Structures are given as C-alpha cells and as structure tokens.
Amino acid sequence: GMVTGLERTQMLCLRTEGELALVAGSSAIPLAEVIEYSPGRYSIDRNMIWQLVDASSTADARYTPSTARREVRKLETEAMYEDWRKAYRKLKKANPKKSDAWCSSRIARMDIARHRDPETIRRKMKM
Numbered sequence: 498g499m500v501t502g503l504e505r506t507q508m509l510c511l512r513t514e515g516e517l518a519l520v521a522g523s524s525a526i527p528l529a530e531v532i533e534y535s536p537g538r539y540s541i542d543r544n545m546i547w548q549l550v551d552a553s554s555t556a557d558a559r560y561t562p563s564t565a566r567r568e569v570r571k572l573e574t575e576a577m578y579e580d581w582r583k584a585y586r587k588l589k590k591a592n593p594k595k596s597d598a599w600c601s602s603r604i605a606r607m608d609i610a611r612h613r614d615p616e617t618i619r620r621k622m623k624m
Contacts, residue, residue: 502550509550521550578621580609585622597623 500509500521512518517528526549533540581604588600601619604610610618 500546500550502547504551507550509546519546519549524549524552577609577611578624581618581622582624584609 498509499506507521510520511528512520512525518525519528519531526545531542531545533542584604584607585597585600588595588603592599597619598615601615601622604618604622605613605615
C-alpha cells in the first residue's frame, strides 16, 4: 500500500523471495527488523518505515533522461522564428510605412504562423 513519510509518499511492498522484506522504491529492510513483540502483542516500528520511505529513491536507476526531443523542438521553434523574420523583412521592404503590429497580423494569417498569436509573432520577428 501507499505510505507517507515525512518527505515523500511511496508504495510499500512485501518481498517474499528469500528473506521477507519491506520494499519502498529501491530500498528494502528485513521484515524482522520492523516487527517488534511485546508481551501479548506484535507492533510495527513506524519510524523505521518512515525512514525507509524517505530514504529510498523513486527514480529507476536504469533510466537516463534524454534531451534529444527537447533539442529537436528547440531547433524547430528557432526555424519557425527565422521564417517569421524573413516574412517580416519581406513585408517591411514592400510596405515600409506599415507598423510592426500590421506586419505581425499579416504573418499570423500565413501558414508559417502555425496558429500563433500576432503579438507573439511581433515579439519574435525582430530578434
């Protein structure tokens, strides 16, 4: 079940292979260390369980994050901004007296805008 420690909440499992153990994330402790016997009753040491939950990592040690997709999206976004800049220069050359807001509204109607707001285009087209 789910156990809430002082710092995090994790799933607590009982491992039955070999020695019985409580497992939280990547950490485990033998069940015999958690259960105490007093005359006539058994009890569980809550502090040990909380310590187990708080000390264990929730991340899979085999997982290595990749930034490849993020980098590809950054490059695509920069290419889109460059397309906006080219369109701005072309519009400004053809209509030198028109404002930047007018140019950005014209670019927003083009396919290169990709449904972006004219104000967003105006901010990025002159960088």
